[in-house]
Structures are given as C-alpha cells and as structure tokens.
Amino acid sequence: KEISSNGNNCAVKRRERLPSTRMNESVNLWSILRSNIGKDLSKVAMPVQLNEPLNTLQRLCEEVEYCHLLDTAANTHDPHMRMVYIAAFAVSAYACSFTRAGGKPFNPILGETYECLRPDKGFHFIAEQVSHHPPVSACHCESKNYTFWQDVRWKNKFWGKSMEIVPMGVTRLELFADRYEWSKVTSCIHNILSGQRWIEHYGEISIKHSTTMGDVSLCKVTFLKSRSGGLNANEVEGMVTDSNGRVIHSLFGKWNEALYLGKPPSATCIWRANPMPEDHEQYYGFTQFAIELNELEEGLKPLLPLTDTRFRPDQRLLEEGDIAGAEEQKERTEVLQRERRRVLQENNITHSPRFFKRAEDDSWVSNGTYWDLRKDPGFSKLEFPVLW
Numbered sequence: 001k002e003i004s005s006n007g008n009n010c011a012v013k014r015r016e017r018l019p020s021t022r023m024n025e026s027v028n029l030w031s032i033l034r035s036n037i038g039k040d041l042s043k044v045a046m047p048v049q050l051n052e053p054l055n056t057l058q059r060l061c062e063e064v065e066y067c068h069l070l071d072t073a074a075n076t077h078d079p080h081m082r083m084v085y086i087a088a089f090a091v092s093a094y095a096c097s098f099t100r101a102g103g104k105p106f107n108p109i110l111g112e113t114y115e116c117l118r119p120d121k122g123f124h125f126i127a128e129q130v131s132h133h134p135p136v137s138a139c140h141c142e143s144k145n146y147t148f149w150q151d152v153r154w155k156n157k158f159w160g161k162s163m164e165i166v167p168m169g170v171t172r173l174e175l176f177a178d179r180y181e182w183s184k185v186t187s188c189i190h191n192i193l194s195g196q197r198w199i200e201h202y203g204e205i206s207i208k209h210s211t212t213m214g215d216v217s218l219c220k221v222t223f224l225k226s227r228s229g230g231l232n233a234n235e236v237e238g239m240v241t242d243s244n245g246r247v248i249h250s251l252f253g254k255w256n257e258a259l260y261l262g263k264p265p266s267a268t269c270i271w272r273a274n275p276m277p278e279d280h281e282q283y284y285g286f287t288q289f290a291i292e293l294n295e296l297e298e299g300l301k302p303l304l305p306l307t308d309t310r311f312r313p314d315q316r317l318l319e320e321g322d323i324a325g326a327e328e329q330k331e332r333t334e335v336l337q338r339e340r341r342r343v344l345q346e347n348n349i350t351h352s353p354r355f356f357k358r359a360e361d362d363s364w365v366s367n368g369t370y371w372d373l374r375k376d377p378g379f380s381k382l383e384f385p386v387l388w
C-alpha cells in the first residue's frame with residue numbers, strides 16, 4: 001500500500017552534520033554508580049550529558065540501515081544463500097555501535113513514538129515505548145519484500161570496570177511465507193568509569209528459519225570475545241546448516257567492518273559497513289544514517305504525532321549543544337511522566353500503547369493502525385497525551 005510521503009520523500013536532501021559537536025563530559029559516573037550500588041540502573045535518572053542525541057527507538061531503527069540485504073535475501077531463491085544475507089543483516093545491526101561507546105541513548109518516555117519513512121530505502125518503520133519500568137521499546141518495519149519487528153528490553157550488569165547489557169526479546173523477520181527468528185548477543189562497555197570507553201559484543205546469534213512446512217535451516221553466528229592485546233577484536237564466524245545439520249556455508253568477518261562467505265583466500269564479501277562521515281569523533285561517532293534520524297524537516301512537522309521523538313525538547317537541545325537547557329527539560333519531562341503515572345495508579349489503570357499490542361507469546365506487535373491514521377484523518381486531528 002502506497003503511503004503519501006509528503007515532506008519526506010526520496011528527493012529530500014538530508015543533513016550531513018549534527019548542529020553541534022559533543023561537549024566534553026564532566027559527569028562523575030562513579031559517584032552516581034556508587035550511590036546506587038545494587039540498584040536497577042534503569043531506575044536512576046542519569047545526567048543528560050551521558051546521552052547521545054538519539055533514543056532507543058531510533059537505535060532500533062539504526063538496525064535496518066543495511067536493509068538492502070533483506071531485499072537481496074527476498075530475491076534469492078536458494079534458501080541457504082538467502083540465510084547468508086539474513087545473517088549479514090543481523091551482523092550489520094552492530095556496525096554503528098563501534099564508534100558509540102561514548103554515550104547512551106535517551107530512554108524514551110512511556111508512549112513516545114518514532115517513525116522513519118524511507119522511500120529511498122523502501123521501508124517504513126515505527127516504534128513506541130511500550131513500558132517504562134522496565135524500559136521496553138517495540139518496533140515494526142515494513143517493505144514490499146519483508147516485515148521486520150522486535151521488542152527489546154535490556155538488563156544491565158555493572159562489573160566495576162565494565163557494564164554488560166544483556167538484551168532480551170526476539171527479533172523477527174518475515175520474507176513472504178518464511179519466518180526467521182533470532183536473539184541478540186551481549187554487549188559490554190569497557191572502561192565505563194575512566195579511560196577510553198569501548199564496546200564489545202559477544203555470544204551467539206542463532207537464526208532459525210521456519211516455513212509452514214516446519215524448520216528448514218539454521219545459521220549460527222558467533223561474536224568472539226577479544227583476546228588480550230585486542231587481537232581478533234570484533235571477529236565473527238558463522239555457518240549455515242540445512243535441516244539435517246549439514247554445513248552448507250561458512251561465514252567470517254568483523255561486525256564493525258565486513259562479512260565474507262567462504263574461506264580465505266577465495267571468500268566473497270557479502271556486506272561491508274559504510275564509510276564514516278568526516279569528523280565523526282566530534283559528532284558522537286554517528287554514521288550518516290544516524291545523523292539523519294532526528295532531523296525534523298519543515299514538511300514533516302504537520303504529519304507527525306506530537307509524541308514523535310523529533311519533538312522531544314531535551315533531546316533536541318542536547319543535539320543543539322545546550323546541555324543546561326537539555327538537563328532542565330529532561331527533569332521537567334520526567335516530572336510530567338511521574339505525574340501521569342500517579343494518576344494512572346490512583347485510578348487503577350494500566351497504560352496501553354497506542355500502536356502496539358501484546359501477541360499470544362507476550363511479545364509486542366504492531367496493531368497496524370499507524371500509517372492509516374497518519375493518512376486519514378491525519379495525526380493533527382487526533383488527541384495525544386502531552387509528553388513534554
């Protein structure tokens with residue numbers, strides 16, 4: 001179904017820079033962590049200076065930057081080769097994190113939404129914060145070739161020098177009648193308190209492929225832990241097996257660089273990360289795709305629901321380099337959220353998300369209303385809670 005993309009079409013010239021560079025961090029993270037030992041850190045309001053000017057809903061959108069791999073997968077008849085492209089897509093989701101250990105994404109307000117309409121890439125994406133405690137973000141991305149959806153919740157484990165982020169939830173993909181499912185690996189931010197922060201991912205992604213006929217194939221991709229001295233840093237290796245467990249393809253590469261099919265020296269490159277913009281170190285380590293995510297074009301303003309992240313004032317002020325203003329707005333927004341929570345509690349009402357609903361397996365799925373409402377009657381004619 002065609003979606004009118006007024007103000008956000010292929011011809012749009014997207015920005016190539018953020019309005020402001022990142023300021024030097026002057027937060028004493030240690031004192032925050034020390035005074036919250038044993039506490040669930042998602043229940044501690046962190047200073048805005050620790051944030052990057054994107055939130056977890058937008059971070060989920062970054063996972064589809066390399067969606068051309070899904071288009072290729074959809075047009076590949078051989079199921080094992082198709083799995084190779086899907087594995088490359090699953091790995092590519094981590095590429096942007098390589099330069100991002102410096103900050104954390106904003107924690108969206110309950111009911112906050114984010115849309116990303118990219119006719120040039122062939123997808124339309126929506127996301128919503130469906131739970132506040134614990135924080136849960138749900139997203140749904142569609143194109144003529146695929147549907148991709150997931151809900152993500154993180155568990156933090158603080159180890160002193162590092163922090164592990166253990167994601168929960170299942171990532172799902174549908175290519176016509178075929179279903180693929182996998183879960184994410186563990187991420188670890190090293191040198192959380194001092195020194196140069198860096199990020200590592202380790203564990204196994206196991207992609208299960210099923211059709212109405214049953215399980216067809218499996219792909220396991222292992223993200224290796226780096227050995228001391230940084231040797232083999234960021235390495236991944238994987239294999240695609242058929243329903244009898246026979247290895248059909250092998251894969252290797254680095255999640256921040258590229259993925260290859262076969263064995264060296266005669267391997268074929270399946271995916272390569274895009275080059276980073278110049279000066280990205282000063283601009284939160286954002287990729288070009290990340291730079292575009294929070295841009296608010298004039299033509300888009302009247303089309304978005306008021307709950308869209310692009311209208312969130314603290315995140316916008318941080319993007320513009322106004323730290324004091326951002327901190328003030330963050331606190332104000334959090335007070336408003338607490339107030340809404342109190343009213344709900346007093347009236348014994350549980351919050352229900354606007355664009356997502358619970359599936360039988362308890363995961364969050366799109367309720368399919370967003371793009372129809374956007375078109376007719378249009379969000380400007382609908383009521384939305386005042387989030388900020």
Ligand code: PIF
Binds near residue numbers: 156
């Ligand atoms: C606030 O969120 P913050 C807290 O949730 C606070 O409890 C709440 O008040 P309430 C506020 O309204 C919230 O704004 C805290 C926490 C959020 C996540 C999950 O934004 C994603 O102040 C984590 O942050 C991904 O942050 C991290 O949780 C990837 O956003 C890097 O736990 C953390 C992050 C830990 C710090 C990492 C530092 C890395 C540089 O009264 O409603 O309870």
